[in-house]
Amino acid sequence: MVIFIVSASLLRESAASADTIYVMAIDYPPFVSESSPNYGFTYALLEEHAKQHFQVSIKPLFVPPGRAQAMINAGDWCLSFYPPIGREQDAEFIPLLEKKVAIKLHRLKQDTPFTWQTLSELSGKSVAVLRAQKEGPLAMKYHQANLDVVPVESIKQGLEMMVKGRVDYWAAADIAVDSLTAEDNNRASIQSSIPALQTFDVGVFYHKKCHTKLFKQ
Numbered sequence: 774m775v776i777f778i779v780s781a782s783l784l785r786e787s788a789a790s791a792d793t794i795y796v797m798a799i800d801y802p803p804f805v806s807e808s809s810p811n812y813g814f815t816y817a818l819l820e821e822h823a824k825q826h827f828q829v830s831i832k833p834l835f836v837p838p839g840r841a842q843a844m845i846n847a848g849d850w851c852l853s854f855y856p857p858i859g860r861e862q863d864a865e866f867i868p869l870l871e872k873k874v875a876i877k878l879h880r881l882k883q884d885t886p887f888t889w890q891t892l893s894e895l896s897g898k899s900v901a902v903l904r905a906q907k908e909g910p911l912a913m914k915y916h917q918a919n920l921d922v923v924p925v926e927s928i929k930q931g932l933e934m935m936v937k938g939r940v941d942y943w944a945a946a947d948i949a950v951d952s953l954t955a956e957d958n959n960r961a962s963i964q965s966s967i968p969a970l971q972t973f974d975v976g977v978f979y980h981k982k983c984h985t986k987l988f989k990q
Contacts, residue, residue: 794987795834796977798854799905803952804975806853807835815854817902818869819977827971828989837926838904851983855905868976875969878942879935879950881962888967892918898941899923901931906944911971927952944970
């Protein structure tokens with residue numbers, strides 16, 4: 774997906790000053806996370822971009838996927854890492870990284886390679902996906918392949934469900950897997966699929982209505 778990606782939100786009820794814009798985000802370490810240093814590496818990239826191109830300061834606003842989608846639907850945002858699903862015509866995308874990131878399926882390690890020619894070969898299996906990814910082109914691939922899609926609120930929750938055997942697969946970016954398993958050394962027990970499900974650009978969306986407010990003239 775242009776994935777996994779961050780959203781800046783401007784709340785009516787916010788007490789933020791006029792020269793501060795909220796960036797709406799869902800927790801997706803290591804890209805963006807409330808518990809990560811500098812709120813994750815993608816947010817750090819956005820801060821550098823903001824210094825050069827924005828005339829306002831930015832501040833993260835972490836919300837659950839359902840709230841993020843509701844804010845997108847209401848047009849109640851200016852910047853967002855969360856993709857504007859259903860409101861793409863209102864948004865523009867700012868790339869923050871040249872290299873694309875790949876989303877893959879992951880499973881507990883087996884003796885055989887984790888590969889397939891078509892996803893339908895995995896028919897009947899269950900896959901944990903971030904709730905933000907339960908719709909769109911990638912979700913359509915899951916459904917067409919007759920995979921049982923299990924929405925989760927965070928990628929960490931998806932990992933835990935896979936490790937506990939509650940789902941067969943877990944859909945996530947390789948870089949996210951590496952980040953989540955770095956401390957517990959479980960990366961060797963997780964097998965990533967050889968084909969990628971999708972590649973996406975890392976960046977942030979902005980609402981077209983906020984162009985004048987955001988950018989230096």
